[in-house]
Amino acid sequence: MLAAGEYLLGPENPGHGSDQLAVRTSRAGVGARVGHDLVINAAQWSARVTVPPSGPGDATIAATIQTGSLAITQATGGVKPMSASDRRTTEKNMRGVLKPHSFPTATFTSTSVAVDGNSLQVEGDLALLGVSRPVALTGTIEASGQVEVSAGIRQSRWGITPFSAFLGALRLADEVTIAIQGPLEPDGAR
Template sequence: MSIAAGSYTLGPESGRLLVHTTRTGIGAKAGHDLTIEVTRWRGEATVAPSRSSVTVEIDAESLEVRKGTGGVKPLTSSDRQEIEKIVREKILHTARHPTITFRSTRVDGTAESFRVEGELSIVGVTRPVAVRGSVTEGRAHGSAVIAQSRWGIRPYSALFGTLKLSDEVEVRFDVSLGANQ
């Protein structure tokens, strides 16, 4: 399968951008592994024989907890709201850093297996990151693993440090490439 050359507009209307967290520490069984959806974002993928590129801009305040697995008790809507507040105020500091951006520096591979290298800016810090993915039936899907500490983010902890969010989070995407312009 090949991808038609052109520009593709990306965003919530074309697919999903999800963040998956896991927990660690002695108190891990009390917490939840989370699936968090980015609800406001936009991007563009340009496919060209000589130079393909990808850019994505995320509204850092638009992260919403969609699912929590594990834990001693089920995740309540109050829990979700509290987690979202902690993410905005204590992890991403969205009042000072309202956007997260990714800009590719290199795109390699084929539709069956591609790699996008780029610069990811979170909380005012920019670091390189690699994204792996593939295209199947007009949909691009893949992921990148982000170690929060590389951006100066201290993973969230609770219960006097016995429950911690793992440093590495996985960002997954599944988007339609049907909006060729």
């Protein structure tokens, strides 16, 4: 499907303003209805896909996310809409958890890539807060190079205690979903 070469994905690459990396959270606990499900987008991230002459099944993927660029872009649910003040407080709490001054980037490095038709399965290691753990992403890749992949990850595997309030009655679910979409373009195409 993809010819041998180097491909780029992410808004930090020229011409890739529509590429998106989003983290989706959900609520848990008896007080879940008062909280919000969030979509948190990374404004600064990039991925490089290297396809060798042997084909996409032997490709490698390396991605870098600037943790300080994560911002809430959508909040749904809850008894009332998320206020600007609540948003600022939540983003401040998020920066406190991710420590972007100490750990400015999160990285993903693939260990295997499997392509079957337009189905894509990528396994690799996600390094976050100085801890590296394996993750698996599944999704699709179209003949045009459009990629959509996602992975469910448990924050606690990286030593993150999900946010909670009201003595644990409202808490962020441990599992969040990371979703990536955008067109792969040959390096140097723009």
